Amino acid sequence: MREAGSSADEQQIRAMVGYVRIQRLGFLLPTARMDDEAYSFSVPGVGKLVTAIKKTRTQILSTLKRTKYKETHEQQLKKAKLKHSCFQLKFHLADMEGCGLIRRTKVTSGVLVAVADK
Template sequence: MENPASGPGAWSSSSRKRRERDEQEETPPDTDATGHSLSLEENFTFSDTLVALRIMRAQFPRIDKVSVRPFILRSQLYSSVDDRTQVDRELESLRREKVLRIFKLNTGQDDHAIMFVDDYLNQIERISKRMEGKKQYDVAVLEWFKIHVISSKLDPSIGHEELCTLLSMGGKVKDDHITLLINAGLLTRQLIDPTMYWFTIPNIGSVLKGLSQGRKELLSFLNRRKYKEMMLAPLERKCLRLSPMDMRFHLRDLIGSGHLKTAKTPSGLLVRVVKE
């Protein structure tokens, strides 16, 4: 018997909620009423998690040669909304409403990425279209995955047996289907338990490498300064050599993860390395 909370009705209901939220937005979220593009200092903190998510999604940097939809790190939200308990509570609510998904990242740290469900489904659709012309791929499993797995399994991970049960609602499941989902970048096996999978964001590998390198580069830059600090405004304008992400992306991440902190001064916000 189908769970009414995870059936097609719930999926269409959550889609309507997302559309209603979209219709409420009249101006681009990273600009003011006059269309002026806001600096990081001008929109550094927010009172609402969804507003913060929308602004950071709009500010996600364009990455050459990598087809990945915008995502936001949980640490970036922690830097932008003062109450971390509020962030976690609102993220959980948005996750259950199927507005967004949360992914555990393979960075060696406790990193989590947040992606709007519409963006994630769009990325799966792109993969499906790319594979359609190749006869060796049974792309029907991508549709099964989208309709039966993504719509009902909201956690960051899933067991092999449950995955096969959900996929079988679309058709007969073969080992090749699971292999295709892994090769497409939608799943990865957990190292500790090979019968469990993490849901993953396709094409994110090179971006994660740049994320780690950019963190090190920014911290190294600030550590070389006399007082290990710099005003936020000029720091935001600097470019990183080793990361495809921009300075704003890395500053929000490192402030939210506690590696950097800010202090208000008469001249504006100061960014300082946190002493270990």
């Protein structure tokens, strides 16, 4: 009977150690409520990632808007250097297409990227 109790205690200790470790890494942040002990989930450093993605979206959209018909070939976009991102252009185009900011159309000469109609 004691063995079962000690293994439950060990599991509680391991859970507490894991809890403290997650808190030290910055994934669990205590909330400002005084009445009870509550925590919120956090992803450290995600702000920099979101900022970089937004700036790259703006860069790609401004490049497209400067063209005559607000569209260009994907190969032309690949020539431009992405200033704010370490991700490839494919990632950003897929992200922007999923958000409805651009549309991609396959044509005989490749893929045409255009600003989405609103």
